[in-house]
Amino acid sequence: MTTFTPTTSAEMLEAVRWAAGEGEPIEVVGHGSKRGIGRPVQTEHVIDCSGLAGVTLYEPEELVLSARAGTPVAEIERLLAEKNQEFAFEPMDYGPLLGGEPGRGTIGGLLAANLAGPRRLKAGAARDHILGIQAVSGRGEAFKSGGRVVKNVTGYDLSKVMAGSWGTLAVLTDVTFKVLPRSETETTMALRGLTEEQAIAAMAAAMGSSAEVSAAAHLPETVTGKVLDGALSGRASTLLRLEGFGPSVTYRTEMLKTLFSMLEIDTIDEAASRSLWRQVRDVVPFADGTGKPVWRVSMAPSEGHRMVMALRMQAAVDAYYDWQGGLIWLRMESDSEADTLRALVRRHGGGHATLVRASLAERAAVPVFEPQPAALAALSARLKTEFDPKAILNPGRMVASHGGGVAASHATGG
Amino acid sequence: MTGLAMPKPDAATLSRRAEIVADMKIIVPGEGVVDAVNGMRAFESDGLTAYRQLPLVVVLPETTAQVARILKYCNDRNIRVVPRGSGTSLSGGALPLEDAVLLVMSRFNRILDIDYANRTVTAQPGVTNLGITHAVEQEGFYYAPDPSSQIACSIGGNVAENSGGVHCLKYGLTANNVLGIEMVLMDGQVLRLGGKHLDAEGYDLLGVMTGSEGLLGVVTEVTVRILKRPEAARALLIGFPSSEEAGQCVADIIGAGIIPGGMEMMDGPAIRAAEDFVHAGYPLDVEALLIVELDGPGPEIDHLIGQVEAIAARNGSTACRISTSEEERLVFWAGRKAAFPAVGRISPDYYCMDGTIPRKELPKVLAGMRAMSARYGLGVANVFHAGDGNLHPLILYDANEPGELEKAEAFGSDILRLCVEVGGVLTGEHGVGVEKRDLMGTMFTDDDLDHQMRVKCAFDPNHLLNPGKVFPQLRRCAEMGRMHVHRGQMPFPDIPRF
Numbered sequence A: 001m002t003t004f005t006p007t008t009s010a011e012m013l014e015a016v017r018w019a020a021g022e023g024e025p026i027e028v029v030g031h032g033s034k035r036g037i038g039r040p041v042q043t044e045h046v047i048d049c050s051g052l053a054g055v056t057l058y059e060p061e062e063l064v065l066s067a068r069a070g071t072p073v074a075e076i077e078r079l080l081a082e083k084n085q086e087f088a089f090e091p092m093d094y095g096p097l098l099g100g101e102p103g104r105g106t107i108g109g110l111l112a113a114n115l116a117g118p119r120r121l122k123a124g125a126a127r128d129h130i131l132g133i134q135a136v137s138g139r140g141e142a143f144k145s146g147g148r149v150v151k152n153v154t155g156y157d158l159s160k161v162m163a164g165s166w167g168t169l170a171v172l173t174d175v176t177f178k179v180l181p182r183s184e185t186e187t188t189m190a191l192r193g194l195t196e197e198q199a200i201a202a203m204a205a206a207m208g209s210s211a212e213v214s215a216a217a218h219l220p221e222t223v224t225g226k227v228l229d230g231a232l233s234g235r236a237s238t239l240l241r242l243e244g245f246g247p248s249v250t251y252r253t254e255m256l257k258t259l260f261s262m263l264e265i266d267t268i269d270e271a272a273s274r275s276l277w278r279q280v281r282d283v284v285p286f287a288d289g290t291g292k293p294v295w296r297v298s299m300a301p302s303e304g305h306r307m308v309m310a311l312r313m314q315a316a317v318d319a320y321y322d323w324q325g326g327l328i329w330l331r332m333e334s335d336s337e338a339d340t341l342r343a344l345v346r347r348h349g350g351g352h353a354t355l356v357r358a359s360l361a362e363r364a365a366v367p368v369f370e371p372q373p374a375a376l377a378a379l380s381a382r383l384k385t386e387f388d389p390k391a392i393l394n395p396g397r398m399v400a401s402h403g404g405g406v407a408a409s410h411a412t413g414g
Numbered sequence B: 001m002t003g004l005a006m007p008k009p010d011a012a013t014l015s016r017r018a019e020i021v022a023d024m025k026i027i028v029p030g031e032g033v034v035d036a037v038n039g040m041r042a043f044e045s046d047g048l049t050a051y052r053q054l055p056l057v058v059v060l061p062e063t064t065a066q067v068a069r070i071l072k073y074c075n076d077r078n079i080r081v082v083p084r085g086s087g088t089s090l091s092g093g094a095l096p097l098e099d100a101v102l103l104v105m106s107r108f109n110r111i112l113d114i115d116y117a118n119r120t121v122t123a124q125p126g127v128t129n130l131g132i133t134h135a136v137e138q139e140g141f142y143y144a145p146d147p148s149s150q151i152a153c154s155i156g157g158n159v160a161e162n163s164g165g166v167h168c169l170k171y172g173l174t175a176n177n178v179l180g181i182e183m184v185l186m187d188g189q190v191l192r193l194g195g196k197h198l199d200a201e202g203y204d205l206l207g208v209m210t211g212s213e214g215l216l217g218v219v220t221e222v223t224v225r226i227l228k229r230p231e232a233a234r235a236l237l238i239g240f241p242s243s244e245e246a247g248q249c250v251a252d253i254i255g256a257g258i259i260p261g262g263m264e265m266m267d268g269p270a271i272r273a274a275e276d277f278v279h280a281g282y283p284l285d286v287e288a289l290l291i292v293e294l295d296g297p298g299p300e301i302d303h304l305i306g307q308v309e310a311i312a313a314r315n316g317s318t319a320c321r322i323s324t325s326e327e328e329r330l331v332f333w334a335g336r337k338a339a340f341p342a343v344g345r346i347s348p349d350y351y352c353m354d355g356t357i358p359r360k361e362l363p364k365v366l367a368g369m370r371a372m373s374a375r376y377g378l379g380v381a382n383v384f385h386a387g388d389g390n391l392h393p394l395i396l397y398d399a400n401e402p403g404e405l406e407k408a409e410a411f412g413s414d415i416l417r418l419c420v421e422v423g424g425v426l427t428g429e430h431g432v433g434v435e436k437r438d439l440m441g442t443m444f445t446d447d448d449l450d451h452q453m454r455v456k457c458a459f460d461p462n463h464l465l466n467p468g469k470v471f472p473q474l475r476r477c478a479e480m481g482r483m484h485v486h487r488g489q490m491p492f493p494d495i496p497r498f
């Protein structure tokens, strides 16, 4: 097994070019913090991008930051915090859920996985903040797209194509993101004791009000005790976050209190609110040290809980909701129940389900990413072939037929 | 670009015109096919009026099934197709081709679903941008991206161009507000990307469709996010002796963690033209005018407005007014919103450019433009989305003067080259179209462009959909598919690790 550790774009180009020339499959990793997601990739060779690191441009007043793809996200977030800025899309950290260290992960991996967080509805995901990229495609050719300005429609947006491509089209060498000011303060209101149906309605009312709620999550009774060291144990908690300037947050808090005057409300102060949302974001309630299957399901916010209700009739499952109900985290008791779950998602208005935690055997046997209808699958396959004709980059990680059809025989996780 | 080279018309297609028209009338019965020259005149150009071309035939389908049949028919017979929404493109994206069917989407004009719980609207692509807001405003909602052409431009055209507006810095471009589309590929296959849920299960094809300028597929349905109207909005009108101070003021506002709902700048010539036209009370003794709009809950605006005023004063503002009523706020905007027609009054013609630059380069770029203006002997007025660095220089010329259009175009190209040189881009929101097509090489290498074209090859391998737009040179997909194989030594020999 060979591990390439390029430290410059030129070395990266050389490594991929060699692999393309030889038709040698390679696994692309940053810190490997999300290596457990996707179909197992089994290759002779690995490109470790973490040596291609460093912030190359940060202009806070221009709201822009560029970095080499292997730069640790944590390092960038520290730098941004010094200037009271952040990635507005609140990239989640899969570490705790997947049994790894928290705080790992590279900026290239962040884009390749299209990370997002509780602010998704208001601020978008990585795809909404990426301004430009440089990369080497599976053809062994370097290319760039986008730029370093926040508004740009020159040519196709290949940066978005990289978002959520899990290293299967090109290896990123450089990325440029839009960054934004951090809110001055925040507070969270917890509506207590609502049923899922009531919670979904309350979250929709809050998000549809002019209170500018920046995140809305619902933790059912079985989950609510697993955050903030049990401070919210007991009755279900419907969490509404308000962020911004002090006077504005105070005013909007009152607005929500009026809106929900019939309900019992706990107010969670700034410091606790920050940790709470980090825990919601990082799926801490299901970071239980087990390998029980965990699903990440994206649906219309109004439909998720109906799907979950139907699923509960057929399988033992624990669930909680972010994104006003549109992001459903599910932990299965034993089997992943992929077919049952996906059929129910389709029946309840559609969306997609990704098996983000599962054993190697299960990930090899069950499509980790939602299978696409035939015409769409064919289009995605054509795009893959255009960028990586010999299927050398993370073969089979997203779709079995995109190369690497052999089931894994040894562990590559870590 | 006046001598714009378009793909050579296909003689076989031209010779079969009668047959194609007849077949189109079978696919779209009734009023949906326009083949008389008089009728087709209305479609011979889009918002980039310097270019005109009659299409082979104009077809106005009404259903996705018709679109699919038309595209499949054309694909099977190697006939080119140019999609068109409302025809307001400023880059010639909807410019017809002599041998192409012009597929006009304006009869797709129904709102299909309004969902307040999920805050989405699903509309047919011919619905206007403002039509979406109109459909939901009685409930206090609106659709955020607001191009100045919003009364006319279609939501399908907005997706194709990834259009923006004055509220983009805070609320995003079309790409950030579109959740899903239905589209038809050139071979007639109908696909759905996204929906009321977020993000893609696989590659972000919705992301690449947005801003693809009608080259990848025809959009037949759009689902967008709607937002609750902010509780209030107030604007500051701030004058500065020069663009340097105004630019620094913008930087300092953002540096203070404030992201205004809108932040627009105008230079001296634009201020004076606008004031003459609408009498908004703009100060005439300043060289740069900023409109900063704060929106949100009342107390938040009250909290920030003083801060913005202080930042402006620190940067040497010589005039500062704060709107005290909704009427006054709208008056502040009236001049900016009418800037294009206002400039139209002081010059027989104007040519609107659309580069984006890192904001700090503004003084350099404005100085460069002044020098070019002297060199070309043509005036220029600037309106500027100051928050995001998107410039709209309006070059003043007279098309009736021989050679002036060419001069204006050369001036425009020089401005865009300067934008790229300082780290910016050719277009912030209007698209490449035919207008900036031949400048793509200033921003991109052949490898860059080839990777873009590979996306095209995945969607439309025969280059039948809107050819001659965006890419300076069309290369056959089969040719590009070949790999340059670089075989050789494994680089930096083994660093084994387990």
Ligand SMILES: Cc1cc2nc3c(=O)[nH]c(=O)nc-3n(C[C@H](O)[C@H](O)[C@H](O)COP(=O)(O)OP(=O)(O)OC[C@H]3O[C@@H](n4cnc5c(N)ncnc54)[C@H](O)[C@@H]3O)c2cc1C
Pocket: B046, B047, B082, B083, B084, B085, B086, B087, B088, B089, B090, B092, B093, B094, B105, B125, B146, B147, B148, B149, B152, B153, B154, B155, B156, B157, B158, B159, B160, B161, B162, B163, B164, B165, B166, B213, B214, B215, B217, B218, B219, B220, B340, B429, B430, B431, B466
């Ligand atoms: C006065 C004026 C002001 C403007 N202000 C702004 C502004 O502030 N911000 C901004 O971003 N733009 C602005 N524009 C530009 C223009 O309005 C936008 O680009 C708009 O999105 C074009 O929409 P349309 O429906 O007119 O599309 P068209 O002009 O008809 O077409 C534009 C492109 O989209 C393609 N297309 C259209 N419909 C479809 C479809 N259904 N499927 C696939 N492809 C399709 C066409 O092939 C073409 O390439 C302005 C234009 C004018 C004339």
